[in-house]
Amino acid sequence: MRRALVFSGFLLAVLAASCAHRGSSPDPAEVTSAHDDAILNHVESFYTLLLATRRPDLAGRYATPPQTADFDPLNEGDLAAHINDLTLMVKDLDKVAPNPRADSLRARITRELAECAPEGALRRDPMLWVDIMEAAVTAPYSGGSKPGCEQTQRTEERLRKFPEALRGAAVLLRDAPRPDSAVFDARIARLEALLRRDLPARTDACKDGHRLAGFAEADTLAAASLQEFRRSLAPGQ
Numbered sequence: 001m002r003r004a005l006v007f008s009g010f011l012l013a014v015l016a017a018s019c020a021h022r023g024s025s026p027d028p029a030e031v032t033s034a035h036d037d038a039i040l041n042h043v044e045s046f047y048t049l050l051l052a053t054r055r056p057d058l059a060g061r062y063a064t065p066p067q068t069a070d071f072d073p074l075n076e077g078d079l080a081a082h083i084n085d086l087t088l089m090v091k092d093l094d095k096v097a098p099n100p101r102a103d104s105l106r107a108r109i110t111r112e113l114a115e116c117a118p119e120g121a122l123r124r125d126p127m128l129w130v131d132i133m134e135a136a137v138t139a140p141y142s143g144g145s146k147p148g149c150e151q152t153q154r155t156e157e158r159l160r161k162f163p164e165a166l167r168g169a170a171v172l173l174r175d176a177p178r179p180d181s182a183v184f185d186a187r188i189a190r191l192e193a194l195l196r197r198d199l200p201a202r203t204d205a206c207k208d209g210h211r212l213a214g215f216a217e218a219d220t221l222a223a224a225s226l227q228e229f230r231r232s233l234a235p236g237q
Helices: 012-020 028-054 056-061 076-093 100-116 126-141 149-159 162-172 181-201 209-233
Strands: none
Touching (some): 028 056, 028 076, 028 100, 126 162, 149 209, 162 209
């Protein structure tokens, strides 16, 4: 069952309560600063969770703090709600005085909105989806934690989402031009090598036979679905 991530927007009641305990006449500059900081913290926190859940490739690119959130890949049914979340965040950032932190957040979210558009990369670029899937299965090993059974289990859970995620990606990409076969095949091969060799090597620290068997099964299914994804986008090649 999918979890809905819904950005609620900034609640001014939080600020009102904050100002109330300061006294009846807070300094306007302090109120503005508190208002801006509260909005930025709210947007930044939600966006970090959203990237970990939906766009682990961007979470890695922006080096956001590691999260334990489940990977919940986008599909056609979720995309409108995702766009709405991003749009609400931009609207909240527009309430903040220009500053580097707000400007950086706005630029990142705006770029992601462009990728969600009808002619954006989520619907036109199969390479992006390969990047998303690769980031999803390597994320449990980020943050400097030592490999163990916990990372093996989290990676297995993400590997089991490959078939559904790639079917959803293929639907979004149904009107995309065919990718260059040589370039696309090479990229698929790199991800398959990660699935077949690199990820299994990271499970060595886990000695739980049941967990390792589940990982091996999920890894095999993920690799098979990756090849099906390739065939769906480049039939006959």
